[in-house]
Amino acid sequence: MHVDVAIIGGGPAGLAAAITLRKRGIKKVTILERECNAGGIPRHCGHPPFGMREFHRILRGPKYAARVVEQAKSAGAQILTRHSVTELLPGGELKVASPQGLLTISAKRVLIATGVRETPRAARFVTGGRPKGITTTGALQSMIYLKGLSPFKRPVIVGSELVSFSAILTAIKGGMDPVAMIEPGQRITARHPCELIAHFKGVPLLLNTELKEILGTSKVEGITVNDTKTGESRDIDCDGVIFTGKFIPEAALAKLSHLQLDAASGGLEIDQFGRCSDANYYATGNILRPVETAGWSYREGHVVGAMIADDLEGKLSDIKDASVLCRCEDPVKLVVPQRIIPGRTGGFKHLQLRVSRAVKGELIIADNLGREWKKKMSVLPERRILVALSELGILENTGTLRVYFKE
Amino acid sequence: MSAETGRFSRLEKHNIFDVAIVGGGVVGCAVARKFALEGAKVVLLEKGRDILNGASKANSAILHTGFDAPPGSLELHCVQQGYKEYLDIFKDFNLPILKTSAFVVAWNEEQIIRLDKIIKQAHQNNVSDVHGIDRDCLLASEPHLSTHALGGISVPGEYVIDPWSSPLAYITQAVLNGAEVRFGYEVCGGQFDGENWLLNSETNEDISARFVVNCAGLYGDYLDQFLLGKSEFSIKPRKGQFLVYDKAATALINSIILPVPDERTKGVVLTQTIFGNLLVGPTAEEQDERNIAGVTADGLENLKSQGEAIVPALREMPITATYAGIRPATESKDYRIFNYQDKNWITAGGIRSTGLTSSLGLASYIFKQYSETTEPLVPPTEIKTPKMPNLAEHEPRDWMKPDYGEIVCHCEMVTRREIENAMSSTIPARDLSALKRRTRATMGRCQSFYCTARLAELMGGDADE
Numbered sequence: 001m002h003v004d005v006a007i008i009g010g011g012p013a014g015l016a017a018a019i020t021l022r023k024r025g026i027k028k029v030t031i032l033e034r035e036c037n038a039g040g041i042p043r044h045c046g047h048p049p050f051g052m053r054e055f056h057r058i059l060r061g062p063k064y065a066a067r068v069v070e071q072a073k074s075a076g077a078q079i080l081t082r083h084s085v086t087e088l089l090p091g092g093e094l095k096v097a098s099p100q101g102l103l104t105i106s107a108k109r110v111l112i113a114t115g116v117r118e119t120p121r122a123a124r125f126v127t128g129g130r131p132k133g134i135t136t137t138g139a140l141q142s143m144i145y146l147k148g149l150s151p152f153k154r155p156v157i158v159g160s161e162l163v164s165f166s167a168i169l170t171a172i173k174g175g176m177d178p179v180a181m182i183e184p185g186q187r188i189t190a191r192h193p194c195e196l197i198a199h200f201k202g203v204p205l206l207l208n209t210e211l212k213e214i215l216g217t218s219k220v221e222g223i224t225v226n227d228t229k230t231g232e233s234r235d236i237d238c239d240g241v242i243f244t245g246k247f248i249p250e251a252a253l254a255k256l257s258h259l260q261l262d263a264a265s266g267g268l269e270i271d272q273f274g275r276c277s278d279a280n281y282y283a284t285g286n287i288l289r290p291v292e293t294a295g296w297s298y299r300e301g302h303v304v305g306a307m308i309a310d311d312l313e314g315k316l317s318d319i320k321d322a323s324v325l326c327r328c329e330d331p332v333k334l335v336v337p338q339r340i341i342p343g344r345t346g347g348f349k350h351l352q353l354r355v356s357r358a359v360k361g362e363l364i365i366a367d368n369l370g371r372e373w374k375k376k377m378s379v380l381p382e383r384r385i386l387v388a389l390s391e392l393g394i395l396e397n398t399g400t401l402r403v404y405f406k407e
Numbered sequence: 408m409s410a411e412t413g414r415f416s417r418l419e420k421h422n423i424f425d426v427a428i429v430g431g432g433v434v435g436c437a438v439a440r441k442f443a444l445e446g447a448k449v450v451l452l453e454k455g456r457d458i459l460n461g462a463s464k465a466n467s468a469i470l471h472t473g474f475d476a477p478p479g480s481l482e483l484h485c486v487q488q489g490y491k492e493y494l495d496i497f498k499d500f501n502l503p504i505l506k507t508s509a510f511v512v513a514w515n516e517e518q519i520i521r522l523d524k525i526i527k528q529a530h531q532n533n534v535s536d537v538h539g540i541d542r543d544c545l546l547a548s549e550p551h552l553s554t555h556a557l558g559g560i561s562v563p564g565e566y567v568i569d570p571w572s573s574p575l576a577y578i579t580q581a582v583l584n585g586a587e588v589r590f591g592y593e594v595c596g597g598q599f600d601g602e603n604w605l606l607n608s609e610t611n612e613d614i615s616a617r618f619v620v621n622c623a624g625l626y627g628d629y630l631d632q633f634l635l636g637k638s639e640f641s642i643k644p645r646k647g648q649f650l651v652y653d654k655a656a657t658a659l660i661n662s663i664i665l666p667v668p669d670e671r672t673k674g675v676v677l678t679q680t681i682f683g684n685l686l687v688g689p690t691a692e693e694q695d696e697r698n699i700a701g702v703t704a705d706g707l708e709n710l711k712s713q714g715e716a717i718v719p720a721l722r723e724m725p726i727t728a729t730y731a732g733i734r735p736a737t738e739s740k741d742y743r744i745f746n747y748q749d750k751n752w753i754t755a756g757g758i759r760s761t762g763l764t765s766s767l768g769l770a771s772y773i774f775k776q777y778s779e780t781t782e783p784l785v786p787p788t789e790i791k792t793p794k795m796p797n798l799a800e801h802e803p804r805d806w807m808k809p810d811y812g813e814i815v816c817h818c819e820m821v822t823r824r825e826i827e828n829a830m831s832s833t834i835p836a837r838d839l840s841a842l843k844r845r846t847r848a849t850m851g852r853c854q855s856f857y858c859t860a861r862l863a864e865l866m867g868g869d870a871d872e
Contacts, residue, residue, distance in 0.1 A: 034814060034817050036813055044860075082814070084806070084814050084817060084820070086820075097806045097807070097820070099809065099810060099811055099813060100810075101808075101809035102807060117853050117856045117857065118856055120853065120854035120855070120856060122651075122726060122727065122728045122729045122854050123726045123727075123854075125702075125704045125707045125708060125729070126702075126704065127701065127703045127704045127705075128701045128702070129699060129701035129702075129731075130701075130730075135859065136855075136856050138857070139855055139857075139859040139860065142857075142859065142860035142861075143859060143860040143863060146860050147860045147863060147864050149860065149863050149864075212704075217698065217699055248725070252653075252654075252655075252818065252852060255653070255655045256654070256655060263723055
């Protein structure tokens with residue numbers, strides 16, 4: 001099977017890219033979605049707010065997902081569900097499994113938009129057995145919103161990212177009575193006024209509280225937590241534990257391929273056009289970094305879709321390979337894009353940065369010619385920091401850009 | 408109606424088995440298979456909802472040559488018999504094998520000195536292809552190994568197998584050839600009348616059997632105490648924690664990396680799994696509880712740093728899963744096999760991590776002891792052998808064949824067809840734990856983020872293990 005653009009992943013980013021590509025007149029745009037339905041994560045976020053940026057109204061996740069899928073379909077994109085890409089080969093050839101059998105798809109360009117998932121309990125090294133009642137927000141949402149199943153009654157929510165508050169709403173929707181939300185830091189990770197969700201729903205928000213152990217052998221019977229200030233520990237009664245957030249890009253496919261990954265973001269390394277180390281491959285959405293909203297991913301999908309259309313029209317053919325590498329140093333956790341081609345404007349007009357902890361001081365971006373870009377700021381983890389590439393004035397012979405913080 | 412029921416239960420009472428096997432771990436499954444193939448009327452009694460609910464649930468899945476087993480020990484005998492028999496039968500069952508070989512790696516001068524003794528012992532154990540390997544050759548074969556390695560031993564015959572499909576294959580073959588299995592059957596008492604045993608359970612009907620084989624693993628000593636009034640050994644539960652790395656990590660080693668054992672412990676092993684992951688473990692922690700096998704943050708951190716010291720590139724690799732298991736160690740290093748001839752009772756106790764390899768050998772050893780005291784049996788005229796579904800990463804998987812319905816678990820590429828087959832097989836999966844072991848569903852990197860709900864739906868609403 002031959003296509004112009006194969007898009008791996010039918011979430012907001014992949015669907016948006018398909019819409020743009022079709023609008024730009026690219027003929028054969030095929031989305032490969034491994035689930036039985038396209039739409040991505042919003043499909044099982046049964047609560048608002050989605051779609052403010054895209055549709056100028058507030059929608060629940062499933063309705064939003066359905067609308068984006070509809071848009072892509074009516075734009076003329078082909079959506080193949082139950083198609084799992086199993087291998088990425090150089091030049092744009094894909095090995096795909098489908099219920100009809102194995103197939104090979106040759107694409108002029110491939111866009112990887114496989115999104116993110118939450119860090120499960122295993123990788124968090126939490127003491128305890130394996131009782132029933134331990135899950136992630138994503139799994140809980142699909143249980144409650146897609147299948148009407150309710151695995152427990154009184155869960156504790158671990159974490160305080162945006163998704164953690166989604167976990168509260170999901171639990172309540174499932175008829176549960178969350179016992180507490182716990183956060184080891186002294187403030188919530190999500191933006192104000194998210195904590196009001198916990199407040200209005202009557203869920204105690206326990207700051208400076210760290211999970212030490214899960215209790216129970218066959219079923220969750222409680223947890224032991226530590227006060228991070230006093231070191232005192234105590235038990236909390238509950239019958240479920242929801243691990244929320246700590247998103248990681250779903251880069252399994254890329255990891256086993258020839259494409260260059262970025263250890264800092266956990267996703268694919270790209271340039272300002274969204275191109276991977278093999279220029280036939282592009283990436284967009286949350287595969288690039290944990291984690292942005294559906295709205296952001298949707299917009300990023302449009303941006304990279306437009307870049308691919310430019311590319312297919314020959315507008316990128318004169319780009320030289322010489323690029324400047326961006327390298328971040330702790331507490332700067334990640335920088336996207338990681339490669340910049342000097343003197344060219346791409347779809348990514350900013351460097352996207354994140355920090356690993358709350359920091360106050362000066363963000364510095366330095367090249368090896370001794371030039372520095374500086375800005376004073378105070379930032380929290382999981383908050384987007386944007387630095388306009390136009391401000392940096394990256395030169396041909398810049399070499400490597402160091403992105404760091406002076407506290 | 409009631410008369411019929413009455414007659415039926417009377418019939419049941421006279422339904423005397425040749426042998427009742429208590430415990431559905433790997434040893435119990437292999438023993439059931441052996442006895443069934445020899446023509447015995449077999450019942451296996453397992454208190455859990457599935458086989459492999461105790462010590463057999465968690466191990467390192469290595470098929471051992473016995474190169475480092477104590478010379479002359481029963482363990483060595485059974486490991487080597489079991490190794491040989493597995494190689495004879497695995498193809499018939501469609502079971503996988505990963506011919507990895509192993510290196511014992513020395514990290515200091517003191518360990519280098521001990522290598523000669525290990526080679527001598529291996530040769531004494533008739534594992535004659537074991538040989539020393541210098542640092543350069545070792546690092547050429549294992550380019551990701553830390554350069555602190557000083558040298559080692561090559562053990563070409565150490566392989567990796569599927570720790571769950573193998574015992575499942577054994578018990579399935581037993582059942583196909585006439586054996587019965589009772590799940591949820593916890594033996595809580597019994598009497599021997601000089602000829603037959605009558606075993607009782609609180610929740611199930613009594614079972615009559617001429618002979619009993621105690622394969623109760625972590626509870627083997629208790630069973631002997633309850634039914635024989637004494638136990639000649641006591642279980643000293645030893646917990647082992649493991650780390651499972653992402654599939655991308657598998658490429659970092661070619662062979663199993665074994666440490667030089669010291670007096671106290673065998674140490675931490677790095678091995679590929681048959682499912683294409685990289686495994687680091689186990690820890691060795693003495694504990695009192697036999698039914699609690701939790702991981703600890705410290706234990707896992709410690710394994711992580713040990714693994715990274717051996718293969719530094721593991722630092723960049725994500726961890727997919729963690730687990731802990733309990734090994735039924737005893738006060739003695741060797742297996743504890745006791746034949747109580749006057750009681751028609753054999754106990755197979757203290758079978759630790761080598762049990763996966765030795766179980767087939769143990770089964771023959773136990774059957775031999777049994778057959779010396781009884782009339783000859785008549786083996787079935789035609790022996791049935793099940794073909795097991797393949798879960799090994801290096802062999803063709805179900806998703807590669809059309810009409811699989813849908814992929815339910817994307818990380819491990821588990822199809823709906825595999826799940827439906829596992830739920831309707833000879834020994835069907837009746838809960839999520841059983842389904843995981845038969846299909847690998849939820850065992851991958853997302854640990855059920857994507858597939859929990861669909862799986863729960865397929866299993867009829869059982870949303871959790």
